[in-house]
Amino acid sequence: MKILFYIILSVIFPFQMIMGQTGKDSILFRGNIVYDGDASEATFLHELYIKHNPKQRYPIVCDSDFSTKCIRGDTLLIEHFDTRYPYFYQMVEFIANDTLPQNIHIWRYPKSCNDWYYHQKYKTANLSIKDTIRKSEMVGTYKCKWKKKDSDYPVTSAATMKINDDGTFELIDEWVSWDTFGTTFYVGNWEIKQDTFICRVVPELMPSTVQERYPGQVLRFVRANFEDDKQYIMEEEKVYKFLVRKKGLIQTDIQDYIYKKVKNR
Incomplete structure (x- = not known):
């Protein structure tokens, strides 16, 4: 009403x-x-x-x-x-x-998301992987869409990950079920070990709940769930691992999750 x-x-x-x-x-x-x-x-x-x-x-x-x-x-x-x-x-x-x-x-979302998450037209591209994986090749924006099959109620997800050239990453994962939905937002550091791409969430890099994107306008996120995520990560480490392949980044624990590169920056 x-x-x-x-x-x-x-x-x-x-x-x-x-x-x-x-x-x-x-x-x-x-x-x-x-x-x-x-x-x-x-x-x-x-x-x-x-x-x-x-x-x-x-x-x-x-x-x-x-x-x-x-x-x-x-x-x-x-x-x-x-x-x-x-x-x-x-x-x-x-x-x-x-x-x-x-x-x-x-x-x-946190103000850092505005230049890569919103209003973007994407086109999937293969990674030009050769004998060695260059860090510069990994920089860019990736997308992953999946549907959980082993559930009484189907769950779909659309994740977007930004790999920055300063060694940091941001990950937004939005999921929807028949009666609920949620979003995960993580920030951390990344590295390459042989053919594996490793993203380690860093609590100290999580954004503040008080932000100023525009002069004189302060936005306060109330009951932001990344505060709970930050506390959880401080108690238990959160790490994403991916196999680097030409078609994209394949999550090692769930190989149906393939993050395909859609933008170089």
């Missing part, structure tokens, strides 16, 4: 006027929520409030202009509810100093 209410608001009031504070220093702050990533993933549930008055909240919708009266210099917060992992919901915090319209950005 709450979701339906917000959607109806967006239809009836395409430009939302949200009443706030008044006074000699009051301003009319104008903004628009922009969702970084796949637009189909955007959800409509958002609430705006002034930091020192969190009980008074106003619904706003994605890709819709809004405005609110506040005191110049007030800290405004937008809570973005997302029922999917890795982040149950996020909070964007910013200062209302100007009356000029501003784009307020929300992103689902």
